Amino acid sequence: xxxxxxxxxxxxxxxxxxxxxxxxxxxxxxxxxxxxxxxxxxxxxxxxxxxxxxxxxxxxxxxxxxxxxxxxxxxxxxxxxxxxxxx
Amino acid sequence: xxxxxxxxxxxxxxxxxxxxxxxxxxxxxxxxxxxxxxxxxxxxxxxxxxxxxxxxxxxxxxxxxxxxxxxxxxxxxxxxxxxxxxxxxxxxxxxxxxxxxxxxxxxxxxxxxxxxxxxxxxxxxxxxxxxxxxxxxxxxxxxxxxxxxxxxxxxxxxxxxxxxxxxxxxxxxxxxxxxxxxxxxxxxxxxxxxxxxxxxxxxxxxxxxxxxxxxxxxxxxxxxxxxxxxxxxxxxxxxxxxxxxxxxxxxxxxxxxxxxxxxxxxxxxxxxxxxxxxxxxxxxxxxxxxxxxxxxxxxxxxxxxxxxxxxxxxxxxxxxxxxxxxxxxxxxxxxxxxxxxxxxxxxxxxxxxxxxxxxxxxxxxxxxxxxxxxxxxxxxxxxxxxxxxxxxxxxxxxxxxxxxxxxxxxxxxxxxxx
Numbered sequence: 001x002x003x004x005x006x007x008x009x010x011x012x013x014x015x016x017x018x019x020x021x022x023x024x025x026x027x028x029x030x031x032x033x034x035x036x037x038x039x040x041x042x043x044x045x046x047x048x049x050x051x052x053x054x055x056x057x058x059x060x061x062x063x064x065x066x067x068x069x070x071x072x073x074x075x076x077x078x079x080x081x082x083x084x085x086x087x
Numbered sequence: 088x089x090x091x092x093x094x095x096x097x098x099x100x101x102x103x104x105x106x107x108x109x110x111x112x113x114x115x116x117x118x119x120x121x122x123x124x125x126x127x128x129x130x131x132x133x134x135x136x137x138x139x140x141x142x143x144x145x146x147x148x149x150x151x152x153x154x155x156x157x158x159x160x161x162x163x164x165x166x167x168x169x170x171x172x173x174x175x176x177x178x179x180x181x182x183x184x185x186x187x188x189x190x191x192x193x194x195x196x197x198x199x200x201x202x203x204x205x206x207x208x209x210x211x212x213x214x215x216x217x218x219x220x221x222x223x224x225x226x227x228x229x230x231x232x233x234x235x236x237x238x239x240x241x242x243x244x245x246x247x248x249x250x251x252x253x254x255x256x257x258x259x260x261x262x263x264x265x266x267x268x269x270x271x272x273x274x275x276x277x278x279x280x281x282x283x284x285x286x287x288x289x290x291x292x293x294x295x296x297x298x299x300x301x302x303x304x305x306x307x308x309x310x311x312x313x314x315x316x317x318x319x320x321x322x323x324x325x326x327x328x329x330x331x332x333x334x335x336x337x338x339x340x341x342x343x344x345x346x347x348x349x350x351x352x353x354x355x356x357x358x359x360x361x362x363x364x365x366x367x368x369x370x371x372x373x374x375x376x377x378x379x380x381x382x383x384x385x386x387x388x389x390x391x392x393x394x395x396x397x398x399x400x401x402x403x404x405x406x407x408x409x410x411x412x413x414x415x416x417x418x419x420x421x422x423x424x425x426x427x428x429x430x431x432x433x434x435x436x437x438x439x440x441x442x443x444x445x446x447x448x449x450x451x452x453x454x455x456x457x458x459x460x461x462x463x464x465x466x467x468x469x470x471x472x473x474x475x476x477x478x479x480x481x482x483x484x485x486x487x488x489x490x491x492x493x494x495x496x497x498x499x500x501x502x503x504x505x
Contacts, residue, residue: 001396015398019388019503034488040500041431041487042338045329047391054388070343071391 002073006056007064007080016058023051023065047071053081088284090195110276111283116290119316120148122470123308125295125331126324127151129160129271130448130455132278132289133463134323134470136194139285141464142471147287148317149279150310152294156275159325162393162425163456164348164370164382166361168205168266169230172221173495175481176434181230182478183461184265190460196277198269199375204360205266206235206243208410209259214366218261225263235260246357246413254409255367268361268372274459298335304443305335321446321470326391326426328449335442339449340431340487342502345386346453347395347424349404351417353377362410369406371414379414381407385427385453387503395424427453429502432492437466437479446470447484452502 002014027039044050052066067077089095089108099106122138124131127149138144149155167187169180190198209215215234222232240260241249249257279289290312299307299314307316324331326343348370358373370382383403386396400422408415430436430450435458437448448466451458465479475483486492492500 001398014396021501021503022389037488038338041340043329043340043342044333044338045342045389046333047327047330047343050389052389070389073390073392 002075004054004066004075005078006059006062007078008060008062009056012056012059016056017054018057020053020055020063023053026053049076088280110280111289114288114290116148116293116310116312116315117288119307120288121146121318122321123147123315123317123319124149124321124323124470125308126158126322127155127275127279127289127291128158128323128325129156129274129278129459130325130462130466131323132275132282133459134321134448134466135282135287135289136278136285137464137467138471139282139287142467144471145286147282148315149282149287149289150293150295150308150315151289151291152311154291155279155289156272159425159427159455160271160275160459162348162423163271164372164380165268165271165374165456166205166266166363166370166372167200167269167457168263168361169457170205170207170221170225170232170261170263170266171495172224173493174224174228175493176495177225177228177230179461179465179478179482180458181228182464183458186460186464187269188265190274190277194277194281196273196280198273198277200267200269201375202265202267204243204262204264206240206260206262206360206362208240208257208362208364208366209261210255210257210364210366212258215259218259222261231263231265233262233264235262243360244358244362244411246411247362248410248412255364255406262360266361268374270375271456278463295331295334298445305445317444319444319446319470319473321448321466323448323466325449325451325455326428328428328447330391332440332447335440335445337440337442339447339484340436341428341450342389343391343426344388344429344502345390345392345395345424346382346427347386347400347403347422348380348382349400349419349422350374350378350380351414352420354379354417357413358411364406364410367406369403369410371407371411378420379417385429391426393424393426395422427451431487431500431502432494433496433498434493435462435482436484437462438469438475438483440484
């Protein structure tokens with residue numbers, strides 16, 4: 001099991017978190033149809049590091065972005081997203 | 088290739104079993120093949136076999152980075168069935184199921200296919216309506232499906248918890264009697280031996296590291312054993328589809344996740360069929376060796392790790408124990424994980440890619456093993472003719488942009504909600 005550092009709550013067990021999708025697959029509201037299709041239906045899916053959006057569902061319920069290696073499960077960074085992450 | 092037979096065994100018994108030969112050669116790669124298949128799992132080997140057998144092609148290579156059948160072919164729960172509701176899916180899997188029934192004879196290799204019945208459990212009125220609907224859809228296309236009453240389920244599987252206060256009460260089921268399980272390794276080995284006997288080169292420990300391009304078209308592959316030219320190249324690498332396709336600059340509608348399964352110590356026969364609950368997502372069957380094989384949900388986040396998460400394993404086992412409480416006395420002896428290529432509608436992708444001469448067979452999610460013969464047959468047709476077989480035409484890579492997804496569970500584009 002991974003231990004994930006929530007930007008708001010600190011280190012927590014992975015069982016509190018749920019994976020959503022990768023950062024590059026977020027569909028902007030004003031996306032053109034081709035752009036939306038590409039974001040929704042294709043993934044880099046690297047056998048290496050990718051940036052993923054997870055949610056601390058069974059904790060503070062905030063979204064976070066996690067940089068994780070998909071073979072070793074090593075998490076190199078987590079950061080907050082949403083209005084509270086703005087400067 | 089010498090045929091395996093009872094007489095041959097008997098003759099061997101008198102000669103100290105000295106007659107055994109390797110079941111396939113270990114050739115050096117040639118400089119060029121008409122068709123190269125990347126991936127020596129069941130699907131890749133079946134493709135090579137049918138390319139040789141059905142289409143008469145001989146100059147074919149299967150490139151495998153490890154050993155054949157060492158990926159998902161050896162990491163599944165060996166369940167074989169065709170009980171899907173949507174027509175393109177049940178047509179494809181039914182075609183495969185028919186091939187399963189003749190496979191041991193076809194390959195002269197005992198794949199230990201055991202059609203002991205594949206049963207879905209219904210836990211509520213809604214479940215029973217859903218199962219009846221699925222069974223009707225199958226029967227309309229001539230595929231066997233029988234709705235079972237609660238008593239029939241209890242008679243077939245006496246160890247199920249049928250009590251009214253069971254954690255997951257059982258109201259009935261839907262059985263496909265021709266479904267069952269098979270021996271996973273034997274499927275890979277049988278197809279390998281068959282393909283090899285037609286002259287197909289099965290090249291192990293040969294990892295593809297890149298594609299050779301002429302303009303946009305693929306004209307060969309770079310491997311750890313040198314450059315190999317090819318007329319057509321077929322990707323058939325299951326969970327690593329995204330990784331290999333990326334070498335050709337493609338982004339696929341696929342996310343790789345871990346799917347785990349586990350087996351207990353061997354016991355006398357106690358599970359008679361393949362018990363499945365789609366409401367729970369739990370699969371229970373008993374191997375011919377006696378071990379109880381469990382499977383459950385994928386781990387639901389992207390991973391290439393080939394090792395699972397204890398939390399998910401616990402969930403699968405908890406469901407199994409709730410259904411069959413007697414299993415609580417058994418010790419778990421082994422668990423394993425495969426990297427599944429979860430496609431964005433839950434259905435496979437078999438067909439052309441935007442890159443000329445490059446084809447893809449992947450996106451099988453957690454349901455690839457049962458499709459092995461159908462996948463091989465249709466992919467061989469596609470690779471030999473450059474056009475899809477009618478059975479795999481609906482499963483083209485461009486169906487997502489056309490809005491023609493084949494979404495059996497109706498759960499939308501996110502693999503982790505499947």
